[in-house]
Amino acid sequence: MFALVDCNNFYVSCERVFNPALNGRPVVVLSNNDGCVVARSPEAKALGIKMGEPAFKLDTLFRQYRVAVCSSNYQLYGDMSQRVMNTLSQFAPEIEVYSIDEAFLNWNGIPEDLEALGRRIRATVRKHTGIPVSVGIGSTKVLAKVANDCAKKAPENDGVFLLDGREKTEKLLARLEIGEIWGIGRKHAALLNRYGIQTAAEFIRMPDGWIRKHLTVVGLRIKEELLGISCLPLELMAPTKKAICTSRSFGESQSELEPLREAVATFAAQCGYKLRKQRTCAGVMTVFLQTNRFNSDEPQHNPHYTMVLPVATQSDLELIRYALEVLHKIYRPGYRYKKAGVIVSAIVPEEQVQGSLFDTVDRPKHRALMQTLDRINLRYGLATVKAAAQVGDSGWKLRREKLSPCYTTRWSDIITVKA
DNA sequence: TCTGGGGTCCTAGGACCC
DNA sequence: TCTGGGGTCCTAGGACCC
Numbered sequence: 001m002f003a004l005v006d007c008n009n010f011y012v013s014c015e016r017v018f019n020p021a022l023n024g025r026p027v028v029v030l031s032n033n034d035g036c037v038v039a040r041s042p043e044a045k046a047l048g049i050k051m052g053e054p055a056f057k058l059d060t061l062f063r064q065y066r067v068a069v070c071s072s073n074y075q076l077y078g079d080m081s082q083r084v085m086n087t088l089s090q091f092a093p094e095i096e097v098y099s100i101d102e103a104f105l106n107w108n109g110i111p112e113d114l115e116a117l118g119r120r121i122r123a124t125v126r127k128h129t130g131i132p133v134s135v136g137i138g139s140t141k142v143l144a145k146v147a148n149d150c151a152k153k154a155p156e157n158d159g160v161f162l163l164d165g166r167e168k169t170e171k172l173l174a175r176l177e178i179g180e181i182w183g184i185g186r187k188h189a190a191l192l193n194r195y196g197i198q199t200a201a202e203f204i205r206m207p208d209g210w211i212r213k214h215l216t217v218v219g220l221r222i223k224e225e226l227l228g229i230s231c232l233p234l235e236l237m238a239p240t241k242k243a244i245c246t247s248r249s250f251g252e253s254q255s256e257l258e259p260l261r262e263a264v265a266t267f268a269a270q271c272g273y274k275l276r277k278q279r280t281c282a283g284v285m286t287v288f289l290q291t292n293r294f295n296s297d298e299p300q301h302n303p304h305y306t307m308v309l310p311v312a313t314q315s316d317l318e319l320i321r322y323a324l325e326v327l328h329k330i331y332r333p334g335y336r337y338k339k340a341g342v343i344v345s346a347i348v349p350e351e352q353v354q355g356s357l358f359d360t361v362d363r364p365k366h367r368a369l370m371q372t373l374d375r376i377n378l379r380y381g382l383a384t385v386k387a388a389a390q391v392g393d394s395g396w397k398l399r400r401e402k403l404s405p406c407y408t409t410r411w412s413d414i415i416t417v418k419a
Numbered sequence: 420t421c422t423g424g425g426g427t428c429c430t431a432g433g434a435c436c437c
Numbered sequence: 438t439c440t441g442g443g444g445t446c447c448t449a450g451g452a453c454c455c
Binding site: 218 | 452
């Protein structure tokens with residue numbers, strides 16, 4: 001058996017933990033740059049606010065219904081997520097942290113009443129962190145997802161749903177639209193609908209060959225999982241990433257080279273940090289620029305260029321140097337760039353880097369320098385020490401007008417309680 | 420004026436090898 | 438007159454997830 005524990009409207013719940021005045025009110029959290037709605041409280045959902053809707057289109061509605069609007073605060077959410085995951089790991093021998101707000105638990109051979117265990121999890125996470133969660137229990141990961149959906153949507157389940165027994169499962173799948181199933185996205189749902197398949201029950205009646213032809217082996221696995229045959233194992237170790245991307249939309253569009261240099265240098269350094277964190281080096285780097293695709297009357301330019309590095313690296317200084325080289329290649333004056341990014345790939349373990357006869361970089365020195373830099377920044381806060389290329393007047397920086405404090409990760413932001 | 424930021428997996432087709 | 442059969446690797450594109 002698997003349990004899927006999912007935090008209810010996680011980002012909103014994090015904000016509410018530290019600001020109880022947000023309870024009972026419609027609350028939304030916006031994406032980076034205060035762009036789109038990425039989390040909604042139930043009250044906000046009830047107002048018809050859609051996931052991913054651009055915030056500027058909702059201004060009037062926000063005012064009319066006194067919707068509380070928060071910029072996203074990933075430091076806070078990341079830390080709260082860790083606290084939730086720590087609590088969850090006490091409830092299962094194995095746990096897969098699937099995303100910032102979800103985890104699968106291995107409940108094979110647990111002799112207890114699983115529904116009761118689910119309720120205990122809910123109460124404990126609530127007590128330890130203040131975050132409300134839903135627990136879905138099923139014999140495969142896909143069925144646990146289905147169960148979680150029931151736990152969340154039907155109020156009578158009170159946040160916990162155990163999906164067991166053939167009859168119970170069949171009845172549920174007959175009511176479930178195929179597009180609701182984990183792994184069936186919009187395109188596949190539309191395709192299935194065209195063939196007259198509306199529900200999950202109808203889907204699992206289709207022959208294997210047909211599913212394979214139209215939805216590849218991915219679709220076939222989903223069918224098996226819905227039938228109760230587990231083929232998606234728990235993934236306990238997060239695999240090292242094969243590509244790492246750091247990109248941002250700018251608070252304001254940028255035409256000059258200088259702010260773009262600052263931005264691209266910052267993204268390259270961020271990639272370096274992520275590479276070091278998973279103890280890897282990257283051999284290939286892509287830099288891209290984008291103009292605002294929504295301004296169709298503006299000239300568009302979306303260049304990108306990929307460079308093979310002489311020797312795979314994880315040093316900020318080297319990554320920045322190459323990223324700026326590439327930036328100069330692709331930049332053209334006269335365009336208003338809205339977004340830029342750096343992607344590193346061809347990632348290898350740091351102890352398996354292929355050297356070069358003509359290497360001019362003092363690698364041990366870079367390594368020591370980066371270690372020191374990471375230690376300082378860990379202790380004194382993000383980017384306390386950084387490369388000069390990253391420093392500037394920052395016109396490109398994110399817009400985050402409604403940012404909450406970093407209650408749990410910054411001493412100066414720690415919460416004050418008046419009694 | 421204002422529209423996010425990450426990732427993964429699978430397949431088909433072409434290049435190349437013996 | 439006759440022109441094989443088996444692989445691997447890489448990339449682009451499309452689907453999906455949160």
